Structures are given as C-alpha cells and as structure tokens.
Amino acid sequence: MLLRRNSEDGHSLVEFALLLPLLFLLIVNAVNFGSFFFAWITVANAARSAGQYAVMASATVTTPRPATSAQISAVVTQDISSLLNRSSLAVRVCTNNAGTVACTTTGTGTFTDPPADSRPEANLFVMAWVDVLYTYRPLIPLFNFPRLGIRATLPATRIHRQTVMRMLQ
Numbered sequence: 155m156l157l158r159r160n161s162e163d164g165h166s167l168v169e170f171a172l173l174l175p176l177l178f179l180l181i182v183n184a185v186n187f188g189s190f191f192f193a194w195i196t197v198a199n200a201a202r203s204a205g206q207y208a209v210m211a212s213a214t215v216t217t218p219r220p221a222t223s224a225q226i227s228a229v230v231t232q233d234i235s236s237l238l239n240r241s242s243l244a245v246r247v248c249t250n251n252a253g254t255v256a257c258t259t260t261g262t263g264t265f266t267d268p269p270a271d272s273r274p275e276a277n278l279f280v281m282a283w284v285d286v287l288y289t290y291r292p293l294i295p296l297f298n299f300p301r302l303g304i305r306a307t308l309p310a311t312r313i314h315r316q317t318v319m320r321m322l323q
Contacts, residue, residue, distance in 0.1 A: 179296075179306060186292040186307045193237055193290045198315045200233035201286040205317030208247065208282045220321070223247035223258035230286055242289035249321075250281040263287035268318045279320035288313045 207229045208221055227245045234243060244261030255267070265285045270276075289312050296306035 182294045182296060183307055185294055189293045190290055190308055190311070193288065194313055196234055196237055197286050197288045197313045200230045201284050201315040201317040203233055204229045204245070204247075204284040204286070205282065205319045208284060209319045209321045223260075226284060227258075227260045230284070234286075234288065237288065238293070239289055239291045244285075244287040246285040246287075248283050248285075250283075252277055261287070263314075265314075265316075268316065271320075281318065282321055283316060283318040285314065285316045 204226050208226050226247045230245045231240070231243065234240060242261075244259065244263030246257055246259045246263070246265045248255060248257040248267070250270075259265075263285075265287070268281075268283055271279075271281055289310055290308075291310050292308045294307065298305045298307075298309070
C-alpha cells in the first residue's frame with residue numbers, strides 16, 4: 155500500500171507558528187495588566203490605611219499622642235511589602251492645623267497639596283493627608299521601540315494615591 159501525502163499536511167503547523175507570537179504577547183500582557191492592577195489596589199489601600207492610622211492613633215488607649223510621620227510611613231511600607239519595586243516608594247505625610255501646614259517626605263517625588271477646606275467648621279479639625287507615590291515596573295518586560303512608539307507591554311508607570319482625612323483637635 156502506497157501512502158500519499160496530501161498538499162495540506164503542514165498547514166496546521168504553519169498556522170500555529172504564525173499565531174504563537176500573538177498568543178505569547180496576549181499571555182504576557184494579561185500577566186502584566188493583572189500585576190499593574192494589583193499594584194494600583196495595593197498602593198490605594200496603603201494610602202487609606204495610613205490615613206486611618208494617622209487620624210485614629212491619638213484616639214487609642216495605648217497611644218495617647220498622635221502618630222508620627224515615621225510611624226505612618228512605616229504603615230505604608232508594610233502595606234506595599236508584597237510589591238517588587240519597593241525602592242521607588244515615596245510617602246508624604248502632612249497636617250494642616252488652622253493654616254499651618256507641616257509636611258514630612260520619605261523618598262523622592264513631586265506632590266500636590268489638596269485644596270484648602272473653606273467650610274465654617276474647618277477650624278475645629280486638623281486636616282491630615284498622606285500621599286503615596288510608587289513606580290510600577292512590569293513583571294515581564296519585553297522589547298520596546300520608544301522612537302517608533304511601539305511597546306510590547308506596559309511601560310514603567312507612576313501610581314499616585316492621596317488620602318485626606320480630618321482629625322479632631
């Protein structure tokens with residue numbers, strides 16, 4: 155018996171070879187986008203919990219004095235400990251007490267102040283805010299051609315979250 159080869163025998167292999175790079179890019183970008191959203195949520199949660207710690211620390215029994223900026227920065231550092239590029243973290247802790255603004259910054263970054271509170275009850279509160287700035291780098295970096303505007307995956311991105319809360323005086 156003579157085995158005859160069909161002219162379409164290698165088509166599946168060629169089609170698979172053509173689709174494999176696209177499938178690879180899809181999987182890599184799904185991993186990178188998932189890790190970006192994880193970093194975004196982690197930074198937002200770190201800013202929120204640091205703001206809560208800043209306003210609640212003076213109300214606890216064991217800590218009668220307000221939390222220091224070093225303690226608040228430590229809360230943020232602990233919260234983002236699961237992220238890879240922790241060295242890029244910058245934290246700014248500020249308080250506005252009747253127009254007197256005091257800020258402490260850990261790390262390097264550019265921050266903007268929230269607008270002044272113009273409500274009549276603003277003098278009854280001390281406004282505190284925590285800025286968290288983090289540079290996300292993709293888990294799986296691939297080739298980039300920035301001059302051509304071609305990126306195979308996400309570029310390094312800065313994530314900035316700010317929490318503003320009022321403390322009782």
